[in-house]
Amino acid sequence: MKAVHLFELLRLCRNPWKSGEKLEALRFGKLKKLLRYAYLHVPYYRRLFDSVGLKPEDIRNPEDFRLLPTTSKETLMSLPLGEKTSEEIDLRRCKAIITSGTSGVPLKISYRPGDWTFMNLGLIRAYLSFGIKPWWKIMSFTGKENPEKKRAWYEHFGIWRGKDASSWSAPSVWLETLQAWKPRALVGYVMTLKLLAEHLRDRGVRDVSPRVVVSGSGILDDFTRRLLASTFQAEVFDLYGTFEAGCIAWECKTCSGYHLNMDTAYVEILTGDQPSRAGEEGDVVVTNLYSYAMPIIRYRQEDIVVLSEKPPACGRNLPLLRSIQGRADDVIRLPDGRRIPSQPFYYSIESVPGIRRWKIVQEALDRIRIEIVPGPSFGPHSPGDIERNMRKFLSREVAVEFRLVDSFPRDPSRKFRQVISKVSSPRSFSPGKE
Numbered sequence: 001m002k003a004v005h006l007f008e009l010l011r012l013c014r015n016p017w018k019s020g021e022k023l024e025a026l027r028f029g030k031l032k033k034l035l036r037y038a039y040l041h042v043p044y045y046r047r048l049f050d051s052v053g054l055k056p057e058d059i060r061n062p063e064d065f066r067l068l069p070t071t072s073k074e075t076l077m078s079l080p081l082g083e084k085t086s087e088e089i090d091l092r093r094c095k096a097i098i099t100s101g102t103s104g105v106p107l108k109i110s111y112r113p114g115d116w117t118f119m120n121l122g123l124i125r126a127y128l129s130f131g132i133k134p135w136w137k138i139m140s141f142t143g144k145e146n147p148e149k150k151r152a153w154y155e156h157f158g159i160w161r162g163k164d165a166s167s168w169s170a171p172s173v174w175l176e177t178l179q180a181w182k183p184r185a186l187v188g189y190v191m192t193l194k195l196l197a198e199h200l201r202d203r204g205v206r207d208v209s210p211r212v213v214v215s216g217s218g219i220l221d222d223f224t225r226r227l228l229a230s231t232f233q234a235e236v237f238d239l240y241g242t243f244e245a246g247c248i249a250w251e252c253k254t255c256s257g258y259h260l261n262m263d264t265a266y267v268e269i270l271t272g273d274q275p276s277r278a279g280e281e282g283d284v285v286v287t288n289l290y291s292y293a294m295p296i297i298r299y300r301q302e303d304i305v306v307l308s309e310k311p312p313a314c315g316r317n318l319p320l321l322r323s324i325q326g327r328a329d330d331v332i333r334l335p336d337g338r339r340i341p342s343q344p345f346y347y348s349i350e351s352v353p354g355i356r357r358w359k360i361v362q363e364a365l366d367r368i369r370i371e372i373v374p375g376p377s378f379g380p381h382s383p384g385d386i387e388r389n390m391r392k393f394l395s396r397e398v399a400v401e402f403r404l405v406d407s408f409p410r411d412p413s414r415k416f417r418q419v420i421s422k423v424s425s426p427r428s429f430s431p432g433k434e
Contacts, residue, residue: 119246141188143343190218348389354378
């Protein structure tokens with residue numbers, strides 16, 4: 001972390017305590033700067049503004065901003081790279097990531113290094129609010145099969161020391177890492193944390209005691225929260241973050257809700273095209289205020305949230321969400337008793353080009369169906385590439401069937417379930433061969 005980043009982090013940590021009026025002025029100032037830039041340098045957004053007769057200077061309040069049409073992930077996917085990225089930024093110097101989230105649509109996003117760093121600072125602010133100290137050791141779960149081992153320069157000075165664990169591994173491997181690393185904070189996908197907690201509980205392991213557990217990338221239900229808290233004897237906090245917008249909201253134990261990071265993302269909660277009322281479910285439409293290489297503006301996240309009816313009680317003036325309804329993936333059970341969380345499937349499928357949307361359905365212990373909406377670059381070799389990736393954690397006795405479809409019907413609950421298992425789950429299993 002450079003000195004300039006430390007200054008930005010300090011400023012970020014002060015922002016929540018500003019008045020609501022100052023925060024709104026700060027947010028809208030960042031929004032107008034992004035809109036001007038996108039109009040001048042990104043062909044897609046220039047056409048989008050022109051299609052409704054708007055110019056960036058016409059947007060003076062939230063009502064004006066809602067005149068700009070929203071953008072879906074499918075729309076961004078369908079655009080050539082030069083249409084949705086800045087004409088003046090060298091993408092070769094940018095960080096590229098692939099995300100699908102709750103919609104089942106893999107999307108490649110580019111960020112300037114400085115913008116990506118700022119998004120991480122927003123995450124650090126949430127960690128600090130959870131009581132995580134910069135000198136604590138942190139263990140994080142990742143969906144990558146082989147996590148990067150390169151240490152950042154500041155880790156050599158004992159600051160934000162981290163170790164990644166692959167969700168592809170068995171829980172016995174996770175436990176070995178935990179016992180050797182002895183982290184004070186544990187961060188991971190909801191389902192991976194749950195599988196780890198069950199592994200520790202069923203084996204009576206009691207020498208793993210992080211102070212704080214942070215969950216994300218899924219719905220933290222009350223049962224799982226209690227399981228994590230009792231097994232790890234730790235405080236449990238939840239995050240709502242996406243690669244499209246960084247850390248969108250984070251749980252505040254004082255307020256019994258989630259603070260929206262309104263100084264890093266412009267978040268709209270809509271019912272139809274109008275703002276949702278407090279206590280009412282609404283669709284998340286997000287504008288990443290630090291997305292200049294590939295602007296994310298009025299982007300439909302395809303998550304459902306509920307605005308809180310209560311004002312913040314902690315002294316911060318960041319607005320509150322009461323609840324978040326994000327990804328609700330199932331665990332895939334295998335004939336040998338292993339349980340596989342959803343993240344390895346994401347990395348296995350989304351590393352193969354030419355996939356617009358996808359879904360996995362487990363029909364039986366030994367049979368998995370992968371449904372794919374193909375894109376132009378999807379070819380005869382693509383299913384084989386996906387299956388080779390998946391065989392790294394799927395046994396040969398599990399048949400993998402591919403089915404190409406034109407589209408997926410809208411789920412009545414409005415949430416796209418991407419990994420579905422129709423196999424009933426017994427009391428406890430563990431992924432990975434012990």
